[in-house]
Amino acid sequence: MHGLLQSSDAWLDASPGTGLAYLLADECFDAWVGNQRGNYYARRHLTLNPDKDSSFWDFSVDQIGYYDVPATIDYVLSNTGVKKLNYIGFSQGAGTFFVMCSERPEYCKKTNVLISISPATRVKHTKSKSFRSLLNILSTCEDLLAQLKVNELFAKESFLQVLFEFICQIRLFSKSLCENFLCGFVDSSHPGSITHKTFGMVYSHLPAGTSLRNMARYGQSLNADDFQKYDFGETVNVVKYGSKKPPGYNLSSVSLPVVIIYGANDHLVDTKDINWLVDKLPNVIGLEEVADPLWNHLDSVYSQHIYKMIWPTVRRYLESFSETYMKTKS
Numbered sequence: 001m002h003g004l005l006q007s008s009d010a011w012l013d014a015s016p017g018t019g020l021a022y023l024l025a026d027e028c029f030d031a032w033v034g035n036q037r038g039n040y041y042a043r044r045h046l047t048l049n050p051d052k053d054s055s056f057w058d059f060s061v062d063q064i065g066y067y068d069v070p071a072t073i074d075y076v077l078s079n080t081g082v083k084k085l086n087y088i089g090f091s092q093g094a095g096t097f098f099v100m101c102s103e104r105p106e107y108c109k110k111t112n113v114l115i116s117i118s119p120a121t122r123v124k125h126t127k128s129k130s131f132r133s134l135l136n137i138l139s140t141c142e143d144l145l146a147q148l149k150v151n152e153l154f155a156k157e158s159f160l161q162v163l164f165e166f167i168c169q170i171r172l173f174s175k176s177l178c179e180n181f182l183c184g185f186v187d188s189s190h191p192g193s194i195t196h197k198t199f200g201m202v203y204s205h206l207p208a209g210t211s212l213r214n215m216a217r218y219g220q221s222l223n224a225d226d227f228q229k230y231d232f233g234e235t236v237n238v239v240k241y242g243s244k245k246p247p248g249y250n251l252s253s254v255s256l257p258v259v260i261i262y263g264a265n266d267h268l269v270d271t272k273d274i275n276w277l278v279d280k281l282p283n284v285i286g287l288e289e290v291a292d293p294l295w296n297h298l299d300s301v302y303s304q305h306i307y308k309m310i311w312p313t314v315r316r317y318l319e320s321f322s323e324t325y326m327k328t329k330s
Contacts, residue, residue, distance in 0.1 A: 001034045001069070001093030003120065003301070004218070005154055005207040007041055008033035010090070010301045013201040014194075018304055020088070023311050029318065030080060034072045036064050036096065039208035040156040050152065057151035060217040060230050061092060065099025070107050077110060084112045086318055090301055091269065094119035098227070101256070102249040108256045112321040113285075115259045115314055117300045118269045121227040121251075121277050123218065125270035130185050132222060138212065139219025145212055153215055154207035161207060168203040171196055178203060182298060188267040190294040193303045202302055227251065227277075251280040259286035259317050261310060263295030288313050 002010045011021035011033050024031040035041040037059055048056040076085055089097050094116035101108045126132055138145070138153070155161070168178035178199050183189050194202070217230045226248035231237065234244040241247055258281055262274050278284050290299075290309050300310055 001072075001087070001089045001096070002036065002039075003091030003093055003118075004214075005039075005210055006090075006301075007039045007205055007208040008035050009201075009205040009208075013205060014198050014302050014304065014306060015201070018198075018306050020301070020306060020310070020314070023307065023315075024318075027315065029322075032076050032085075034069075034093075036092070037068050038152070038210040038214065041208075043209075054146070054149060054151045057211040058213060059211055060214040061096050061099060062217070062229050064092075064214075065096035066103050069096050069100045070104055073107060073110055084110055086113050086115070086321055087111050088115045088117065088314065089119065090117045091120040091297065095121050095227075098251060098254055099249060101254040102251065105253045105255065108254060111256050113257045113259065113317055114254075115261070115317055117261045117310070118263065118266055118297050119260060119274070119277060120269050121249075122224065122273050123221050123269060124224065124276075125272040126222060127188070127267040127270055128186060131268060135215060135219035135222055137219075139216045139222075142212060142216040142219075151212055153210060153212050155209040156205070156207070161203075164203045169200050183296065186268075187298050188265045188294070188296040190265065190292075190296050190299055190303075193294070193296075193299050193305060195304050198302050198304070227280075251277070252282055254281050255283060257283050257285045257321070259288070259313070260284060261288045261290065261300070261313055263290045263292070263297065263299060265294045266297045268297040286313070286317060 002008060012019045016022045021031050021033055038057070043050045045056055050056040073085065077083070087097060089095075094114070097114055097116070098119070098121055164178065179194065182202070183194065213230070220231050221228070228248040229241065229246040231246045232240060237244055237246055260274065260278065262269065262271065264271060278287060292305065292309055295309065300306070303309065
């Protein structure tokens, strides 16, 4: 499951032999790539029109974790006929799994192992100044933007996304503008980790879109000591939650085995927040810092070195739990 402002394409953008979805398929794993509500693959609804109905966009990771991740798990299990799956989540894709286990712990029992790559839960120590500034602005101005009917943010095929997609296909601009924007302005710098070809693919799919509410919730989390639900304000919180402050998610209910893979140079999910998360989880069976000291947030899905830096750990745990499951099944 992909991260914030991404889509399922994130697992493929680094090309065959490098992208994690390809590596899984090459090892004959049955790989399913999901999409979270609000990106360009997930803008459909039975009754609401996302282009006209603002209520479609009244969601954040809270609703994705409560409704969408469980529905995705049920869909995969139904279509494969197995009783449990293995879940790999990057950033928000891992955070929404923790939401699910806290709110609907019965779904933890449908998963053998969670492999969480740079999991985004509490993000209090995010180092990226540009990302912090953006989230703080959106959180502060959420009500005003909602009144102006700005409900969807960073949609694919918006003017800026199309512009970046065009520019980043040109090698002359790829490093000077495109690489420096993502790996320097948004995240930390890691020269040469992501190839020119991959950057061209990334900017054709990123940003993939999400809701204003979701971005505002991340803005709130910058100042929160806990991994907690969206803060509506004291009056509405009392009605929705029965308390003036939004409740924190019960991470002790994440009972299944959890593996955490992270980079020391990640400017979006800081190691301090990783360590905080580890202390809250009851069953962390693997805590793996990527050996490359420059490994940042985006490297885990786009780097040309995934095969060497990430894949051995992922494969080891998947093989272990797949074998255990098959033995139990037989």
